[in-house]
Amino acid sequence: xxxxxLTGGGDAPGLNAAxxxxxxxxxxxxxxxxxxxxxxxxxxxxxxLVPLKRSDFSGILQLGGTIxxxxxxxxxxxxxxxDECLGNLRRAGLxxxxxxxxxxxxxxxxxxxxxxxxxxxxxxxxxxxLSVTEYCIGxxxxxxxxxxxxxxxxxxxxxxxxxxVVEVMGRDTGWVAVMGGLAGxxxxxxxxEFPIRLDDVVEHLDRRGFQGSDFSIIVVAEGVTMDGVxxxxxxxxxxxFGHVQLSKRGVGERLxxxxxxxxxxxxxxxxxxYTQRGGTPTAYDRIWATRVGAxxxxxxxxxxxxxxxxxxxxxxxxxxxxxxxxxxRRVPAELYELARVFF
Numbered sequence: 001x002x003x004x005x006l007t008g009g010g011d012a013p014g015l016n017a018a019x020x021x022x023x024x025x026x027x028x029x030x031x032x033x034x035x036x037x038x039x040x041x042x043x044x045x046x047x048x049l050v051p052l053k054r055s056d057f058s059g060i061l062q063l064g065g066t067i068x069x070x071x072x073x074x075x076x077x078x079x080x081x082x083d084e085c086l087g088n089l090r091r092a093g094l095x096x097x098x099x100x101x102x103x104x105x106x107x108x109x110x111x112x113x114x115x116x117x118x119x120x121x122x123x124x125x126x127x128x129x130l131s132v133t134e135y136c137i138g139x140x141x142x143x144x145x146x147x148x149x150x151x152x153x154x155x156x157x158x159x160x161x162x163x164x165v166v167e168v169m170g171r172d173t174g175w176v177a178v179m180g181g182l183a184g185x186x187x188x189x190x191x192x193e194f195p196i197r198l199d200d201v202v203e204h205l206d207r208r209g210f211q212g213s214d215f216s217i218i219v220v221a222e223g224v225t226m227d228g229v230x231x232x233x234x235x236x237x238x239x240x241f242g243h244v245q246l247s248k249r250g251v252g253e254r255l256x257x258x259x260x261x262x263x264x265x266x267x268x269x270x271x272x273x274y275t276q277r278g279g280t281p282t283a284y285d286r287i288w289a290t291r292v293g294a295x296x297x298x299x300x301x302x303x304x305x306x307x308x309x310x311x312x313x314x315x316x317x318x319x320x321x322x323x324x325x326x327x328x329r330r331v332p333a334e335l336y337e338l339a340r341v342f343f
Contacts, residue, residue: 001031003300004049004089004097007066008039008073008105012126012138013281014289015066015100020057021293022098022122027054029301034092039101040108041073044081047088061290062280064141072104074241076111085112096300100124100137100293103325104241106308110321113306120300121308121321122292126276128175129328132319133310135292140284142169142276143179149272150184150217157215163205163259163267167252169276170221174331176276178339181219189339190220190255193331198228201255202262204343218259222251229254291316 003026007015023033033052036042042049060067075081089097096118099109102125113119123130124137146168157164166186168177174191181189188204190196201218208216224230230251252269260267281289288311295309295316310319 001026001029001095001301002034002093003031003297004034004036004092004094005068006036006039006042006097006099006105007068007070007124008099008101008108009070009124010102010126011065011070011277012124013064013141013277013279014137014285015124016060016063017281017286017289018100018122018124018137018293018296019066019068020060021290022297023052023057025294025297034094035068036097038069039071039073039105040075040085041071043085043088044073044075044078045084047092049088049092061286064277064279064281072241074104074108076108082112082115086115086117089117094118096120098122098296098300102127102136103130103328106130106321106325110306110325113321118300118303118305119321120296120305121324122296123308123310123324126169126176127171127173129173129330130324131327131329132324133312135288135311137285137289137292138277138281139175140288141279141281142176143183144282145276145279146176146180146219146272147183149270149275150180150186150219153217153270154185157217160266161214163216163218163256163263163265165218165220165252165256165259165267165269167220167222167269167271167273169272171223172328172330173223174221174336177219177221178331178335182339182342184219185217185342186219187213187216188218188343189336190218190224190226191331191336192221192223192225194333194336196226198226198255198258198262201259205259205263205265218255220252220255222249224251226255229258
């Protein structure tokens with residue numbers, strides 16, 4: 001069997017661990033491995049595929065990013081995109097293609113599988129918002145980075161008696177903000193799932209002041225909307241999947257300015273941005289990315305197209321790609337209420 005590997009969307013720690021697992025399983029079975037470069041861009045136009053050998057996967061377990069490269073190219077929005085992808089798969093002689101990505105990448109994979117392409121998915125998204133699965137590659141590493149940043153910012157906030165607004169990734173869901181905020185001892189967490197008013201933030205800071213706390217750490221997901229802080233249409237450009245580039249909205253900076261104007265507290269902003277994607281994956285991400293990568297190879301060897309490994313209750317199970325991308329997994333009310341206990 002000749003098996004291809006593709007990574008799409010934003011990079012995340014653990015991608016290389018998954019690539020390595022798929023490839024090592026394939027090579028151990030006597031199969032050949034082909035890399036599809038730069039996401040779905042590698043299957044459009046004339047294609048961009050490269051044969052890979054065992055040495056290409058040596059020493060990559062601990063590396064961040066993806067050795068395959070990535071992009072946000074969307075063949076579903078491209079005239080003739082379906083024919084290009086199917087044609088490149090045939091010309092390359094691929095018997096299977098493992099697509100590692102989030103809802104956008106897997107949405108394309110599901111679309112191609114419906115057309116008869118031999119697609120297997122693997123869950124990857126730092127936002128942790130894929131349905132069905134409890135594990136997504138990169139999420140644990142991102143939370144660890146947020147936690148470490150909050151640990152460091154606490155000392156500065158306390159020393160200078162400041163309010164620190166920390167903006168983290170989270171377009172539509174607040175998993176990184178909630179889990180990182182809980183682990184890092186944030187004093188308030190703002191996420192897209194549960195709207196909150198600026199007045200509530202001000203009241204919270206006033207209450208902390210009355211209780212004797214002269215500093216605060218506020219974690220805000222970049223996708224939060226709040227009257228007076230975010231505009232309903234800020235005119236930002238969108239990518240091929242229709243997503244606004246949230247880093248340009250400046251939610252953290254705007255919120256910090258509003259807090260300082262309303263309360264008089266000296267307020268500073270830290271935008272963690274792409275640091276949440278960079279660096280080495282945690283041990284947890286290395287292990288689970290390896291497990292889902294190996295499971296993806298097994299599905300490919302069995303010809304179970306349109307399927308993908310998922311994690312539920314601490315075990316690797318199987319789901320259709322379509323079910324995984326059918327809806328977003330949002331932060332449940334009980335978890336957010338737990339976080340609110342520490343506000």
